Amino acid sequence: MTTSITTPPPAPPAAPPPAHPLAPRNLWAAAVASYVPLLIATAVVVLPLLWMVLASFKTTSEILTTDLSFLPRSLAPTNYIQAADEVPFGRLFLNSTIVTVVGAAIKVALAIMTAYALVFVRFPFKSLVFAGILATLMVPPQVSLLPNYLFITGLGGADTYWGIILPGLGTGFGTFLLRQQFMTLPQSIMEAAEIDGAGHWRRLTRIVIPISMPSIVTVALVSIVFEWNDYLWPLVIVSDPNMMTLPVGLTLLSNSESKLSAFGVLMAGSVAVIIPVLIVFTALQRYIIAGLTQGAVKD
Known part of the structure; x- marks a missing residue:
């Protein structure tokens, strides 16, 4: 009489350990999913207001020019004085x-x-x-x-x-x-x-x-x-x-x-x-x- 020996199935491979929360991949995913949209939304709202404030100190030649100039040459409140006079x-x-x-x-x-x-x-x-x-x-x-x-x-x-x-x-x-x-x-x-x-x-x-x-x-x-x-x-x-x-x-x-x-x-x-x-x-x-x-x- 022969005895059959059954071989147990191989154990499944162990799951890889979870990545650390501060791992580069997790940080990059969080930045793309959260911070980038927030920065874009903030820029859409803030940049026009910032340009308006800076333009209020610019002269007409600084505004109507083909040379891109973000900062005004002077912070003198000339436009504010003129607006108050008008x-x-x-x-x-x-x-x-x-x-x-x-x-x-x-x-x-x-x-x-x-x-x-x-x-x-x-x-x-x-x-x-x-x-x-x-x-x-x-x-x-x-x-x-x-x-x-x-x-x-x-x-x-x-x-x-x-x-x-x-x-x-x-x-x-x-x-x-x-x-x-x-x-x-x-x-x-x-x-x-x-x-x-x-x-x-x-x-x-x-x-x-x-x-x-x-x-x-x-x-x-x-x-x-x-x-x-x-x-x-x-x-x-x-x-x-x-x-x-x-x-x-x-x-x-x-x-x-x-x-x-x-x-x-x-x-x-x-x-x-x-x-x-x-x-x-x-x-x-x-x-x-x-x-x-x-x-x-x-x-």
């Missing part, structure tokens, strides 16, 4: 400040109260109202330009602050963002406040607003930037130079200069317009990510 920037800055502060404050207050009502107040057709607010995000503002103009001029609001501010007080984006944030608040806190006798106003000011402050600051920042940079509506409703805002005032600067010599002065005026917004954005930018993600957990 256009009353003090009055324009005051107008923009009034329109921005008043318009953004009312817009944020209305967004807070509307979002609170959509979440915590029971009333019929609530979903239909919210759908109508979302529908405003899909309508270009140019569509309402003519109806708003006829309405405001009919009320005598041309060349007035309230005529500039009134049509833009509704904000579908702010209402939507704050509604999503308010829906993430613990119901137990709101119920406990209601049991303690707190009304809607007290719940809003003592609980909802302090907890949702990052989202509210985000809505405020977006509103400030929009009001400060708004150009089309102030251009339509204002004809008096003393009531123009800064973006519209740049048209006065363009009209007062010849086409060939206007570039440096216009760049100086543009820098003067964007500096206040950059300061506000820098001061509040730490709230943006927290505010945009606060209401993204729960629908």
Whole structure:
């Protein structure tokens, strides 16, 4: 009787050890997948702004030349002085400040109260109202330009602050963002406040607003930037130079200069317009990510 001996199958080859996180291949893959797109996106945004700032110090011959010159020959603020002589920037800055502060404050207050009502107040057709607010995000503002103009001029609001501010007080984006944030608040806190006798106003000011402050600051920042940079509506409703805002005032600067010599002065005026917004954005930018993600957990 013969005995058969079976040979065990060969063991599979051992898997190669994982590469170290700081290995050149991993570092190169991380750079290509993350840092290169970020650098490209940053360059697309920063380089035009940097060129505008540098061009505001250049003379006309430095701008209109075939020889590429990135840095100006001198940092003398000649264009800024000329822009201030041609256009009353003090009055324009005051107008923009009034329109921005008043318009953004009312817009944020209305967004807070509307979002609170959509979440915590029971009333019929609530979903239909919210759908109508979302529908405003899909309508270009140019569509309402003519109806708003006829309405405001009919009320005598041309060349007035309230005529500039009134049509833009509704904000579908702010209402939507704050509604999503308010829906993430613990119901137990709101119920406990209601049991303690707190009304809607007290719940809003003592609980909802302090907890949702990052989202509210985000809505405020977006509103400030929009009001400060708004150009089309102030251009339509204002004809008096003393009531123009800064973006519209740049048209006065363009009209007062010849086409060939206007570039440096216009760049100086543009820098003067964007500096206040950059300061506000820098001061509040730490709230943006927290505010945009606060209401993204729960629908």
